[in-house]
Amino acid sequence: MTFQEQILQGIPDALPQPKPYDTTISHAPRRKDILSPDEKKLAVRNALRYFDPKHHAVLAPEFYEELVTYGRIYMYRFRPDYAMHARPLHDYPHKSLQAAAIMLMIQNNLDPAVAQHPHELITYGGNGAVFQNWAQYRLTLQYLANLTDAQTLHMYSGHPMGAFPSSPEAPRVVVTNGMMIPNYSKPDDWEKYNALGVTQYGQMTAGSYMYIGPQGIVHGTTITVLNAGRSISKTGEGLEGKIFLTSGLGGMSGAQPKAGNIARCISVVAEVNGKAVHKRHEQGWVDEIVSDLDALVSRVRKAQAGKEVVSLAYHGNIVDVWERFDKENIYVALGSDQTSLHNPWAGGYYPVGQSLEDSNALMVKDPAKFKAQVEESLRRQATSIAKHVAKGTYFFDYGNAFLLEASRAGADVMADDGINFRYPSYVQDIMGPLCFDFGFGPFRWVCTSGKESDLDFTDQLAADVLQEMAKDTPPEIQQQLHDNLQWITQAKTNKLVVGSKARILYANSEGRIKIATAFNDAIAAGKIGAVVLGRDHHDVSGTDSPYRETSNIYDGSRFTADMAIHNVIGDSFRGATWVSIHNGGGVGWGEVMNGGFGLLLDGSEDAARKLKNMLFFDVNNGIARRAWARNENALWTARQEQHATPGLTLTVPSRVDNNLIDNLPTA
Numbered sequence: 001m002t003f004q005e006q007i008l009q010g011i012p013d014a015l016p017q018p019k020p021y022d023t024t025i026s027h028a029p030r031r032k033d034i035l036s037p038d039e040k041k042l043a044v045r046n047a048l049r050y051f052d053p054k055h056h057a058v059l060a061p062e063f064y065e066e067l068v069t070y071g072r073i074y075m076y077r078f079r080p081d082y083a084m085h086a087r088p089l090h091d092y093p094h095k096s097l098q099a100a101a102i103m104l105m106i107q108n109n110l111d112p113a114v115a116q117h118p119h120e121l122i123t124y125g126g127n128g129a130v131f132q133n134w135a136q137y138r139l140t141l142q143y144l145a146n147l148t149d150a151q152t153l154h155m156y157s158g159h160p161m162g163a164f165p166s167s168p169e170a171p172r173v174v175v176t177n178g179m180m181i182p183n184y185s186k187p188d189d190w191e192k193y194n195a196l197g198v199t200q201y202g203q204m205t206a207g208s209y210m211y212i213g214p215q216g217i218v219h220g221t222t223i224t225v226l227n228a229g230r231s232i233s234k235t236g237e238g239l240e241g242k243i244f245l246t247s248g249l250g251g252m253s254g255a256q257p258k259a260g261n262i263a264r265c266i267s268v269v270a271e272v273n274g275k276a277v278h279k280r281h282e283q284g285w286v287d288e289i290v291s292d293l294d295a296l297v298s299r300v301r302k303a304q305a306g307k308e309v310v311s312l313a314y315h316g317n318i319v320d321v322w323e324r325f326d327k328e329n330i331y332v333a334l335g336s337d338q339t340s341l342h343n344p345w346a347g348g349y350y351p352v353g354q355s356l357e358d359s360n361a362l363m364v365k366d367p368a369k370f371k372a373q374v375e376e377s378l379r380r381q382a383t384s385i386a387k388h389v390a391k392g393t394y395f396f397d398y399g400n401a402f403l404l405e406a407s408r409a410g411a412d413v414m415a416d417d418g419i420n421f422r423y424p425s426y427v428q429d430i431m432g433p434l435c436f437d438f439g440f441g442p443f444r445w446v447c448t449s450g451k452e453s454d455l456d457f458t459d460q461l462a463a464d465v466l467q468e469m470a471k472d473t474p475p476e477i478q479q480q481l482h483d484n485l486q487w488i489t490q491a492k493t494n495k496l497v498v499g500s501k502a503r504i505l506y507a508n509s510e511g512r513i514k515i516a517t518a519f520n521d522a523i524a525a526g527k528i529g530a531v532v533l534g535r536d537h538h539d540v541s542g543t544d545s546p547y548r549e550t551s552n553i554y555d556g557s558r559f560t561a562d563m564a565i566h567n568v569i570g571d572s573f574r575g576a577t578w579v580s581i582h583n584g585g586g587v588g589w590g591e592v593m594n595g596g597f598g599l600l601l602d603g604s605e606d607a608a609r610k611l612k613n614m615l616f617f618d619v620n621n622g623i624a625r626r627a628w629a630r631n632e633n634a635l636w637t638a639r640q641e642q643h644a645t646p647g648l649t650l651t652v653p654s655r656v657d658n659n660l661i662d663n664l665p666t667a
């Protein structure tokens with residue numbers, strides 16, 4: 001059977017052979033045994049809904065076995081036999097080119113070179129799922145292959161609920177992931193309802209088909225490390241010879257050493273999982289591996305003496321490194337953490353003093369004991385970090401819920417006001433005021449031809465646009481534009497592409513629209529093939545997350561989620577090819593609402609119209625909200641946009657005299 005025939009077949013009528021468990025690739029950890037005996041039966045009953053009753057007698061015990069062995073029913077037998085990777089757009093059977101673009105993006109998210117646990121349909125972050133099981137995958141691709149431009153497919157947490165009549169102006173796909181009744185949105189609720197097969201954690205770009213490998217995060221991480229370096233620079237000196245200590249070489253955290261090299265510091269990244277260490281080393285994302293603390297200490301001292309630009313992977317626990325560097329008085333200039341603390345009890349964070357294997361066994365066998373060990377480890381880590389901070393380290397939370405979970409574990413990390421943390425999040429100090437409030441965020445694109453030459457051409461077009469803009473940029477955003485210009489001109493040399501031919505570039509509303517228009521014109525002129533536009537959810541407007549993307553909102557509204565909801569609705573009727581909205585992503589289930597879009601540029605006039613209307617709203621919705629929250633840089637951006645854009649009228653805040661407020665009688 002050809003690839004096309006297999007896609008069109010959907011769920012096969014005859015059962016495929018069972019698939020052996022492939023031990024050569026990384027698998028999701030066994031999930032907590034959370035379902036009661038009756039609920040386990042319900043989970044199997046739910047799973048069997050996808051199949052003809054003639055197969056139920058074989059599949060029922062098999063799925064039950066998967067559930068008790070792995071904590072989930074992945075339906076391994078139904079994983080397709082063809083290689084999983086993004087193919088050129090026209091290789092997909094389709095009635096709608098837009099639907100074919102979505103198939104391409106889905107396959108990229110599941111490509112073993114890209115995905116963290118490809119056989120469990122997890123793209124990144126330990127639990128960031130594209131689908132809950134292989135039946136959903138097969139059915140969805142079959143739907144997409146048959147979808148017309150007058151239909152919309154509705155995806156409920158990986159499950160294709162159905163294709164409905166709509167119109168060519170409507171999105172082809174609407175995705176929701178993990179949307180819960182708020183009172184049922186605690187971590188154990190995810191474990192339970194995901195095990196039942198009725199919801200999933202989509203992370204940000206996993207369940208929305210917009211992940212482009214660690215490149216997506218290298219750029220943001222580079223901007224963060226560079227600006228963190230600028231903020232501690234006393235005399236304008238760079239990061240040469242200074243240490244950046246952090247943890248995690250996983251899906252996104254793996255970008256840290258690469259970003260450290262681009263920012264020219266000494267990065268030390270602890271990682272407990274040997275497979276992750278070696279994968280990142282083989283991919284060239286980290287320079288050297290050190291497995292012994294004594295060796296790490298002497299290697300770091302040598303790097304400091306020689307002011308080397310080098311990245312070191314320490315194969316072991318981050319807590320050991322913080323404590324040992326404190327004992328040795330090794331000065332850490334920048335410190336952070338990127339373990340997966342959005343998922344602390346199921347393999348996101350490994351406690352110090354225990355092997356990876358023992359932790360994986362304990363979290364299933366005795367979850368309460370494992371939880372206590374994680375909490376103890378977090379307290380130790382926070383105590384050691386505090387000692388480093390007292391010696392001058394600039395520590396920032398990297399959006400992985402480290403401070404949130406450390407505080408919940410009883411570590412002394414709260415500020416005096418009891419609301420904020422003692423250390424800033426990278427959004428409060430860096431990404432929020434310097435990027436998001438000016439409209440700069442992680443715009444990205446994928447060349448659907450799969451050709452390197454198309455990517456080179458789009459890089460050049462984007463660089464030309466930024467160069468042109470730089471001639472006439474207000475001083476407020478010169479640094480951002482310059483950093484991004486430098487990034488895009490060096491992007492190819494930095495060898496960042498894994499999977500589809502994709503590029504990320506932080507840009508503001510004007511930059512995104514101009515770059516996208518240049519792409520669409522080039523497609524119309526036949527110079528390149530079609531391009532998918534998108535972005536990370538971690539952006540100006542896409543995400544409401546009080547301790548991350550919206551942590552620099554200080555009017556109390558950071559605990560609301562209106563912006564993300566408006567964004568997804570607003571994008572959907574302004575021309576997005578697909579839209580998504582997720583509960584959970586980055587910082588954890590129940591902690592964030594986040595959404596995004598995909599937009600296919602095919603060179604048409606329709607695409608030109610849609611991109612302008614949609615990208616403008618997609619950025620400026622967040623500018624309006626940030627300005628209303630009185631963020632100075634967002635107020636500046638809002639003024640610029642209102643001045644330049646007919647039809648834009650924003651509600652802006654009145655200034656209030658501080659004395660007036662300070663002198664109010666408070667009881």
Ligand SMILES: NC(=O)c1ccc[n+]([C@@H]2O[C@H](COP(=O)([O-])OP(=O)(O)OC[C@H]3O[C@@H](n4cnc5c(N)ncnc54)[C@H](O)[C@@H]3O)[C@@H](O)[C@H]2O)c1
Nearest residue numbers: 125248250251252253271272318340349350398399400586
């Ligand atoms: N700020 C951002 O821009 C940003 C971006 C991406 C991810 N994040 C967050 O960062 C976290 C990591 O993302 P990811 O995709 O890399 O997740 P991941 O699960 O792929 O990687 C995390 C890694 O940390 C390792 N680890 C866990 N505990 C450890 C410990 N005590 N010591 C050393 N290593 C340990 C794990 O083995 C794993 O490989 C997530 O919570 C994610 O949401 C933030």
